[in-house]
Amino acid sequence: MGIISYLANPARFLRFSKIATPLFGWLAIIGLGIGLYLSLIGSPLEEEQGHTVRIMYVHVPAAWCAMAAYTGIALASLISFVWRHSLADSAARALAIPGAVFTALTLITGSLWGRPDWGTWWQWDGRMTSVLVLLFIYIGYIAIWNIAERKIAARLAAILAMVGWINIPIIKYSVEWWNTLHQPATVSKLSAPSATAEILWPLMVMGLAYTFLLGWMALRGIEAELVALKAARNTPHSPATVTIEPA
């Protein structure tokens, strides 16, 4: 809680982000450079899947970021709901679009990875279906920000994010149960090859790089929102004059 209440002041946050944002950006670029080299060139081929396995290095970190971004939204929403911190609203809102993009990326890379194995672009695989539902939740969350003025919309969005967060494990369990009920056993699941150091290293570097990228996008989003809020406050509009006098 210490760091959160420290950063809740916009001026302090801007001082923090002035250093943190470029740092995250550069770490993401360097991480992606090393990670892509390791995963696309440095890592070994897999016996059964061949080059296809390399999609894993862009797919798994995207899925991690999709989930991490939603967790961040739910956490920021809880803070905003209980303590009414405006900056927590900005943080939740800034994570939404990057989160949705990572979710879509997870679906696209999952589809590409599964194509040779499945013979189709899509299977109602338990994990893929859960990610699709997560994308629906993201779309609802992004849409609700536009239904009212910021103050009210932020509160409604926070409520929706928390309800969604509690429901995600229930949805995931339901979809996986449903999947075992309906899918013939012959459809193989997307499966990562057994974890050896040669695979783990590129995966961890890519995971870190994606996380820095998510952090960079979120920080940029918060900065943009703070600038927009400040501009709105500075537009020339003065409040009504108030006089109280005997009738």
Add this chain to the structure above:
Amino acid sequence: MSPVAEIIKRDIKLAARSGGAWSYGLVFMAFFLALCAIALGGKLQTLKDLSIPLIWLSILFASLLSISHIFRQDMEDGTMAQFKLARLSSMTIASAKTLSFALIYLLPLILTTPIWSQFFGLGSAELVGLCLALLIALPAIAIYVAVSGALLCAKQSGGFLAIILTAPLLIPTLIFGIAAAQNFSDAGIAAMEFRILAGLSFISIAIGLPASAAALSANLEG
């Protein structure tokens, strides 16, 4: 009488005088199911297998059609503000309005299911299973639709958004509701699916009612 009972009584009276607004969901259900049957070729043998999922879907969509009746009218004409000044908590208001929504707009859909099921050649054991599953899932359906209704109650038109917000929350209920209905003839009411469905309804009460109440307060207080 408690305020909850007063509000439900008033809502039933208003629905009876509303020129049939309570029946729009039923009309939608009839059209939707008839079009499905026609689109699928009309062979009873094919339709029978699909009847349970289709009736479930028609009920979910029909319930979303009545979403503006839950909170929006009371919000617009100032009733909600007076409830607050009459010491009713948001939780009481949300519970009362969700209950009256379930009774007026959802229950008729479930009670007429035996009629629609005949268009699909559904057997009597399957029909009993379907109705039981729907009744057990009724709290979850009502509450999650009400959550969207409360989030959107200050907005003039929110039908499109209502589908996006409600659909993910209802997926578990849909999955286990259909499975429970399909499994009823084999495993009966003691089937695991029925127990999970009841659990989902309880969870919806614990999550959904406070969420509706909080959304109402947010829309009312600014």
Add this chain to the structure above:
Amino acid sequence: MDAQTSYPMLTTPFKGVSLQASGLSAVRGDKTLFENVSLRIDTPELIWVIGPNGIGKTTLLRICAGLLRPDTGHLQWQINGAAVSAADCISFQPPQGFAKRGLTLAEDFAFWSRINGLKQISDAALDATNLSAHKHTFTQNLSTGQKQRLGLSRLLADQKPIWILDEPMAGLDTSGRAQTAHIIQSHIARGGIALIASHNPASIDNTPARRLTLGTPQ
């Protein structure tokens, strides 16, 4: 019609009623409606809230009724010198009231009497506002004046010491205005407080009053 004689409960005096607002401000979207409004009402008094449309009168009234959360500032309501919640002391009337379409006047009145936990549903409040003849009229068929009078009869029945009224005189003829003025006068005389938004403040005899004007900024 004399409300005081036909509705005797209106004479039971209120004691120690006060409304204290300090530093209220309200922001709607990007717009600051008003800032740092402080108002202290310690004695029975009528406050007219005046200003052009859209300046924030309704927002100020709803904040004072505890219905909207102010962006800054603090509110306190008191009875007998002790702080109470808004629901304990406030009657709030939006413009044109809040009668429910589809209910008759008597049904609507009885519904709110029961919701407010009033022990008996008193016909006297409807009599006092000359509405007894319209009991079975659906509320959507009431005239503007009748709707305003229904609002007054609710105020009489609720017996709350602080009245917050948004345009209670709009659409009334001369005798309707006189009746409203008389009921408000009786309320202040028994120790109550009234906060009234109006385009056209009437002068009410023997009633201490102030004007709170929200003006267009220069």
